[in-house]
Amino acid sequence: MFKLEKTLSTTKARTGTLTTDHGDIKTPIFMPVGTQASVKAVNQDDLVNRVKAQIILGNTYHLYLRPGNEIMIAAGGLHSFMCWDKPILTDSGGYQIFSLSDNRVLEEEGATFKSHLDGSKHLFTPENVVETQRILGSDIMMILDECPPYPAERSYVKNSMELTHRWAKRGREAFLNGSPHYGHSQAQFGIVQGGTFDDLRKESTEYMTSLDFEGLAIGGLSVGEPIDLMYKMTDLNTDFLPEDKPRYLMGVGTPANLLQCVALGVDMFDCVMPTRNARNGSIFTRHGKINLRNAKWKHHHKPLDTGFPSDLCSKYNMSYLHHLFKANEILGLELASKQNLTFYLWLMNEARQKIQDDTFQSWYGPMSETVDQKI
Template identity: 60%
Template sequence: MDFKLQAEDTKSKARAGVVTTDHGEIETPIFMPVGTAGTVKAVHQRELKEDVKAEIILGNTYHLYLRPGLDVLESAGGLHKFNGWDKPILTDSGGYQVYSLKDRRKITEEGVKFQSHIDGSKHNFTPESVMDIQRTIGADIIMAFDECTPYPCDRKYARESMEMTHRWLKRCCDRFDATEPKYGYSQALFPIVQGSTYHDLREQSAEAIASFDREGNAIGGLSVGEPAEMMYASTDLVCNILPKDKPRYLMGVGTPENILECIALGIDMFDCVMPTRNARHGLLFTSEGIINIKNEKWAKDFSAIDPNLAGYVDVAYSKAYLRHLIKSNEMLGSQIASVHNLSFYLWLVKEARAHIQAGDFASWKNQMIPKLTKRL
């Protein structure tokens, strides 16, 4: 994997670059649609390419390990062959899913023992096994195994968890470097910064993971319930430490406003389930604000969902028609809404990239954010 920095904004820390993988290039800043179980919910791969214009999607180690299972994925030739996506894929290590299991898991120095949410069967993840699993899944970018701390989190726990995550990272790197990709293309390993919202711990963690000198770096443990200003402060702090010549990935973030603010702090890569999850409930993101399509006010509005995106997304469907589908629980409603929201997110980061290159990102961001947060 290779990363080239192409432009920097003079009035913020925003930057534009390109990540090159064996499955293609990713222009940054980028939003990555989440395909937890090998699929972006309600969206065809063709739509992801042609309508959403996604350049990379996510899969999840925990979910894919449990179902369909490693035997199926390896027999298929990896996740790319299994789901028909021929562009880059990133896999989360499963650390966040294990964190969310709460009463179904036990964390020790060795790793995590957990029960499947599907059938209650018992499993064990270690830094070594998670590297092996992600080798088998075959993503272009794989994540180190970490512990995601909750918010709020007391300082003692945050410090001990961070230190264990660093020890796990050493084991991940050792196993990764001792093994080879399975399907004839290279894979890159990203470490993850932890430390909750404690600034000194975040600094220590950023310095520790940077010292491993991997192809890219990630920031985890944010967007887990803390106020947005705390997330921005931690992100800013970490971006000041992580090397400029490697991509920075802020995990699980977030709203359109969050994304623009964090681009301004120096983040290159984002993912979040919000576009598709909200879409299925009729909440739409647009260039003029947020729409609850279930509201009566849209029942006879035959205009496009977001006319400003004409030429980038399909504007053939009206607000009234989409409202009818969502209110009727028609599957097509979830599909149209999901494609729209994802298309909007990709449009937003591409606009951000263009303004970084043009040198006016900061002023454009300040004009956009009041619109993006407005309820229509």
């Protein structure tokens, strides 16, 4: 399923190929987030032809509540439902349940929660989360876990981690005892927890590795901890994760975060930042970040030179893009979203090429600083 191609001696940066029945994924890779079977403001044709997305992410919690398992079965799974024939990864909904702390109860059996849509009560267990992801038909499914908040007492984090471990064992057994619904194979990834405690992170990594998942995710980060601490925990985790399995850092992050974590040995990323920021008029380029609402662009009657192919910035004047956001035109959201996703995928492809030709070490530091500055 995963072929490691190259690892640098100067950093832990690496390249590989993750093979699925819906196509190969060249790593390192960023996965656009399509929480509710849609990457916000970007249609599927543009995701393939302009953004160059190799894999997208869907969310079990949201898709279970709406449209629901009955509709998804009738549609023939998520690929058919949303007309997407490339790979899909589905999150288990653990993070969404974590964010509903006032409306959920965690017990040994699973997580009971109230729907944010209508207040109805539901139970997610390690087993039925696997079954829902069988119904979705994702190429990669995540286990049910608990994501502890930051900061949290060590005792809470330890108990949470151990609950996640017990859920992981049950979820793995349910996966191995079941089979796909739609004729294509599925993989299951474990999720390492342990908060920001070194020994717990190591313990969780070793336990998740023992269950022989097809891949492993680093969870419980980017939840409010300082950036340097996120990097420290990521570095620690990749020291103990197996080399022959893909490594997925969940919910991260800025372009600079991605580059730093590629250097720490991470293969896969997802984050809502590219599309969320785009809807607020903030775009990323290889020269830095731009606020399209800023008055400085009102009289800028030229396209922006982003340094990479993009229908947005190579075609439209900045004054026009500024106007779209000031006028609250939907086209502005679409163009900015495509710009940011195109940039993220371009950046990961550049990182891959730099690793392959042994120039990543000298490139990623200066690039991290550049993409993080404001224009």
